[in-house]
Amino acid sequence: MPTKTPLIGIDWGTSNCRGYLLSATGNVLDHVSDPRGIATVENNQFQLVLEDICGDWLAAHPNSPLLLSGMIGSRQGWIEAPYCPCPCALESIHQHAVALPSDRLTGYVVPGLSAFGLSGAPDVIRGEETQIAGLAALQPGLTGTVCLPGSHSKWVSLRNNRIEGFSTFLTGELFGALCDHTLLGRLITNDPCSPHAFSRGLEQSTAAGGLLHQLFSARTRGLAGDLGGGDIASYLSGILIGSEIRAVAEQDYLEDTVHLIGGNDAAHRYHEALQSVGAKVTLWPGQEVTAAGLWLLGRQLGLCDDCPNE
Amino acid sequence: MPTKTPLIGIDWGTSNCRGYLLSATGNVLDHVSDPRGIATVENNQFQLVLEDICGDWLAAHPNSPLLLSGMIGSRQGWIEAPYCPCPCALESIHQHAVALPSDRLTGYVVPGLSAFGLSGAPDVIRGEETQIAGLAALQPGLTGTVCLPGSHSKWVSLRNNRIEGFSTFLTGELFGALCDHTLLGRLITNDPCSPHAFSRGLEQSTAAGGLLHQLFSARTRGLAGDLGGGDIASYLSGILIGSEIRAVAEQDYLEDTVHLIGGNDAAHRYHEALQSVGAKVTLWPGQEVTAAGLWLLGRQLGLCDDCPNE
Numbered sequence: 001m002p003t004k005t006p007l008i009g010i011d012w013g014t015s016n017c018r019g020y021l022l023s024a025t026g027n028v029l030d031h032v033s034d035p036r037g038i039a040t041v042e043n044n045q046f047q048l049v050l051e052d053i054c055g056d057w058l059a060a061h062p063n064s065p066l067l068l069s070g071m072i073g074s075r076q077g078w079i080e081a082p083y084c085p086c087p088c089a090l091e092s093i094h095q096h097a098v099a100l101p102s103d104r105l106t107g108y109v110v111p112g113l114s115a116f117g118l119s120g121a122p123d124v125i126r127g128e129e130t131q132i133a134g135l136a137a138l139q140p141g142l143t144g145t146v147c148l149p150g151s152h153s154k155w156v157s158l159r160n161n162r163i164e165g166f167s168t169f170l171t172g173e174l175f176g177a178l179c180d181h182t183l184l185g186r187l188i189t190n191d192p193c194s195p196h197a198f199s200r201g202l203e204q205s206t207a208a209g210g211l212l213h214q215l216f217s218a219r220t221r222g223l224a225g226d227l228g229g230g231d232i233a234s235y236l237s238g239i240l241i242g243s244e245i246r247a248v249a250e251q252d253y254l255e256d257t258v259h260l261i262g263g264n265d266a267a268h269r270y271h272e273a274l275q276s277v278g279a280k281v282t283l284w285p286g287q288e289v290t291a292a293g294l295w296l297l298g299r300q301l302g303l304c305d306d307c308p309n310e
Numbered sequence: 311m312p313t314k315t316p317l318i319g320i321d322w323g324t325s326n327c328r329g330y331l332l333s334a335t336g337n338v339l340d341h342v343s344d345p346r347g348i349a350t351v352e353n354n355q356f357q358l359v360l361e362d363i364c365g366d367w368l369a370a371h372p373n374s375p376l377l378l379s380g381m382i383g384s385r386q387g388w389i390e391a392p393y394c395p396c397p398c399a400l401e402s403i404h405q406h407a408v409a410l411p412s413d414r415l416t417g418y419v420v421p422g423l424s425a426f427g428l429s430g431a432p433d434v435i436r437g438e439e440t441q442i443a444g445l446a447a448l449q450p451g452l453t454g455t456v457c458l459p460g461s462h463s464k465w466v467s468l469r470n471n472r473i474e475g476f477s478t479f480l481t482g483e484l485f486g487a488l489c490d491h492t493l494l495g496r497l498i499t500n501d502p503c504s505p506h507a508f509s510r511g512l513e514q515s516t517a518a519g520g521l522l523h524q525l526f527s528a529r530t531r532g533l534a535g536d537l538g539g540g541d542i543a544s545y546l547s548g549i550l551i552g553s554e555i556r557a558v559a560e561q562d563y564l565e566d567t568v569h570l571i572g573g574n575d576a577a578h579r580y581h582e583a584l585q586s587v588g589a590k591v592t593l594w595p596g597q598e599v600t601a602a603g604l605w606l607l608g609r610q611l612g613l614c615d616d617c618p619n620e
Contacts, residue, residue, distance in 0.1 A: 213554075
C-alpha cells in the first residue's frame with residue numbers, strides 16, 4: 001500500500017524545538033524534541049539545524065512539506081511572518097503564512113497575532129495561535145477562554161471560530177527571576193512541589209496589600225520557620241498564579257469554560273487555582289493540540305495530500 | 311575649650327555602611343560612607359572592619375561609644391538584636407538594644423521591629439525604626455504614614471509616638487530582577503531616567519489586568535517602538551511604584567500626611583507617584599533622619615555626655 005506524503009510540523013520556540021511527522025489524516029506518525037531553540041541557532045543556520053533535527057523524516061519522505069510555528073517566525077527567527085491583528089478568524093490565519101526562504105525545503109511559517117490586552121497596551125502571541133487552531137480541529141465550534149500557561153502566560157477569547165483578543169501575563173518568567181535572583185530565593189531548597197504551600201500561596205494572593213507586598217511574606221515566613229525551604233517556591237508560585245487568576249476573574253475571562261492547554265506541572269497548578277475560584281475547566285494536552293493545529297493549518301495551506309481544497 | 315566625647319552612630323546595612331560622628335547636641339561633626347556592607351564581611355570580622363571604617367574617629371576620641379542600626383543586628387550580622395513586636399512606643403526601642411560583644415568598643419546594636427503586614431503575614435524592619443526615631447527627634451509628636459523607598463520599601467503607621475505597624479513591598483528588588491534577568495530587560499539601554507516614561511508607567515499601573523499583565527507591556531511597547539530602550543526602565547519603575555501606591559491607597563495609609571524618607575532618585579519618583587494620587591507628602595532627607603535617630607536612641611541609652619537620664 002503506497003504511503004501518502006506526510007506533513008512535517010514544527011513548533012520552534014525560543015528555547016526548544018518540537019517536531020511532528022503527521023499523516024494526511026492528522027495522526028502523529030513520529031515526533032522529536034530537541035533543545036536547539038531559535039536562541040541557540042547561530043549565523044542564521046536555521047535550515048541546517050532543521051535538516052538535522054528532521055533528517056530521518058526527510059530521508060524517508062524527501063517531498064514532505066514543512067509547516068513551522070512559534071518564534072521561528074519572529075524577527076529573531078528564520079523569516080519574519082508579520083503579526084495578524086485580532087479579531088482574527090481561525091480560517092484566515094493560514095492566508096498570512098510566509099513561504100520558507102529555501103531552495104531545498106518546501107513549506108511555510110505560521111504568523112503570530114497581535115491585539116490590545118486588558119491593559120490597553122499592545123500584546124502579541126506567536127505559536128499559541130497554532131494551538132488554538134488545534135483546539136478547533138479537535139473540537140470544531142469550540143467557544144470560551146483558552147489559558148496557555150508558560151513563561152508568558154496567555155489568556156485568549158475564542159468565539160465563533162474567531163480569536164477575539166488575548167492578554168499576556170509575565171507570571172512564569174517573573175517566578176524564575178524571583179527564585180533565582182532575589183533575596184526570596186536564598187531560602188529555597190530544591191524539594192518537589194508542595195501542594196499545601198501552593199494552596200497557602202493562592203490564599204495569600206487574595207490578601208490585602210497587593211502582589212508586591214504579598215510576595216515579601218515568602219521571606220518573612222521563611223525566616224520565621226513558618227515555611228520550610230522546600231515550600232517557598234511552591235508558595236511563590238501560588239501567589240503569582242493566584243494573582244493572575246484574580247486579574248482575569250475581574251474581567252469576563254472566567255465566565256465561559258476555560259480550556260487549559262498544557263500537560264506539565266504548571267498546567268496542573270493553574271487547574272487547581274482555577275478550580276479554587278469556581279471556574280469550569282477543561283484540560284487539553286499541549287503537544288496533541290499543537291500537532292492538531294499544525295495539521296489543520298497545513299490542510300488549509302494545501303500541504304496535505306488529501307486536502308479538500310487542492 | 312574641651313570637647314565632649316562624641317557618639318559614633320553607624321547605619322550598617324547589607325550592602326553598605328554609613329557612619330556619623332555626632333556631637334552631644336546631635337550635630338553631625340563628620341560622616342563616612344563605605345561599601346563594606348555586612349554581606350561583604352567574612353569570618354565575623356565586624357569589629358575589625360568597624361575599627362577600620364571609624365579609625366580616625368576612634369583615634370581622636372578613644373572613649374566614644376558606638377550605636378549601630380540596620381542589618382548588623384540581624385542573624386547574619388555581628389550580634390542578633392531580636393525584633394520588638396509592634397505596636398511599639400518610640401521611647402521603648404532603646405530598652406531592647408543589645409550590648410556590643412567587644413572588649414575594645416563600648417556601645418549597642420538597635421533592635422528591629424516585627425508586625426503583621428497588610429496581608430496578615432509576618433513582616434519585619436531593621437534600620438527603619440532608627441529613621442523613624444529620627445523623625446520624632448526632628449519633629450516631636452509627628453503623626454502620619456512614613457514611606458521608606460528601597461529594595462524592600464516600607465510603609466509605617468506612626469501615631470502618638472508609637473509605631474502602630476508596617477508593611478513591606480518588594481518593589482525595588484523586583485525592579486532590579488526584571489531589568490537584569492528577564493526578557494523585558496533585553497531591550498533596555500543605559501539612558502538616564504525618563505520622567506515621561508515614568509509617568510506612562512504610573513498610568514499603566516491603573517489599567518485593567520493586574521501587575522503581571524501590565525509589566526508585559528514594557529516588552530510589547532518596546533518591540534513596537536512605542537518605548538525606546540532608554541525609556542523601558544523608567545516605564546517599569548512607574549508600573550511598580552504605581553502598583554505599590556495603589557495598594558496602600560486602598561488601605562488607610564494615604565489618609566494622613568505621608569512622610570517620605572530619602573534623598574535619592576527613588577524618593578523623587580515616589581514623590582511624583584504620591585502626588586499623582588493626591589497624597590499630601592513631606593520629604594525628609596534620609597541621612598539626616600538616620601543621624602537624628604541614632605543620636606536620639608543614643609541619648610535614651612545614656613551614651614551622650616549631656617544625657618538628661620545619666
